């Protein structure tokens with residue numbers, strides 16, 4: 001687990017100065033103060049177009065924010081000067097990297113700007129401030145999940161961890177996998193939250209792209225949160241292997257298709273530590289009586305489901321961006337991961353924020369261990385911006401795709417070597433929003 005605590009990092013002076021020039025105050029807020037916490041949380045809810053949180057929701061939602069560095073922007077000239085016109089928060093989380101080690105990732109969340117203050121450069125000040133704060137704290141990586149895919153590339157983030165939405169027509173799909181050797185049990189909602197935390201914490205270290213979750217995140221999936229309108233619909237089971245060990249959890253809701261007595265199952269979370277557990281939980285979902293369709297999002301691109309059914313066309317897969325990464329310390333980030341093939345190349349990295357710009361010699365030995373140093377020679381093998389390199393980092397985006405899009409400039413043979421080296425096993429995944 002990481003030793004960095006984002007809460008000890010002060011507000012970025014450059015962003016404070018830039019916003020002050022526009023008459024705005026940018027500061028780290030203390031959410032231990034009740035009134036400040038409520039304003040911050042209400043600003044976040046409004047920023048994400050949510051309803052007004054009631055007292056119970058405010059009280060509940062404050063817990064995770066207390067673990068984070070919460071930044072607000074205030075407009076003293078506005079009638080409601082003590083209500084933030086912009087918010088962001090951050091905390092440091094371990095990010096699993098290819099090969100199974102972890103790097104400290106500066107996680108960024110609740111980026112909102114009031115509709116009255118949009119498109120004046122406030123979000124830019126927030127994001128650049130977060131990146132400078134992260135770099136000053138020594139985090140080699142920043143990460144976020146996004147509402148829109150068009151916002152964060154300009155700050156050097158790349159869509160590194162794709163996810164898959166699965167829509168299953170269970171009658172067409174059938175079941176072609178083996179019968180699991182363990183057992184499945186229903187669980188109460190608070191028990192599901194416990195089980196999710198336990199299994200996710202073990203499973204996340206086996207997948208590049210995964211980050212650590214937190215208690216209220218698991219409670220959210222399990223229908224424990226008071227502000228969850230579907231909480232009473234939540235059901236879930238766990239899988240115990242043949243030795244009685246907890247290995248997987250499935251949490252879902254069921255909705256009837258307008259009086260037909262046929263149902264749709266929406267998987268909220270399926271987390272499993274073993275192949276056996278994954279197969280057993282999918283089998284439970286697909287063979288559930290009265291269920292016609294099963295949907296699940298944030299599944300890995302190498303989910304075995306299409307290979308567990310009799311008719312793979314019963315499983316529609318929609319790949320979309322999910323985990324976004326931004327390398328801040330290039331030598332630290334690249335030498336933390338393992339590569340899949342040897343390499344000796346000079347990369348020219350463009351980075352308009354300056355953190356990683358330059359020519360870098362990346363050498364990977366036979367065991368996949370990398371060393372990175374500043375390149376002195378002028379012969380460059382590949383050129384890309386930091387958003388492209390960040391997209392490649394977790395091993396789930398093909399160099400061939402970025403080269404085809406003009407995002408990586410390299411000769412075909414260099415691109416092929418980069419492609420082999422950066423690809424990861426297993427495919428990266430990220431099964432939560434943060």
Ligand SMILES: CC(C)(COP(=O)(O)OP(=O)(O)OC[C@H]1O[C@@H](n2cnc3c(N)ncnc32)[C@H](O)[C@@H]1OP(=O)(O)O)[C@@H](O)C(=O)NCCC(=O)NCCS
Nearest residue numbers: 047111112113118119120121122123124145146147150151
């Ligand atoms: C997205 C949001 C934070 C942008 O805030 P903002 O203060 O208006 O953004 P800025 O004025 O700082 O814009 C910075 C840059 O981003 C661009 N931008 C801003 N919002 C954008 C959007 N939704 N899509 C694409 N580009 C966007 C601007 O054009 C500007 O580009 P440039 O500097 O390269 O010319 C704000 O619209 C918002 O709160 N939206 C609702 C909540 C949300 O979706 N938050 C993101 C959570 S992941």
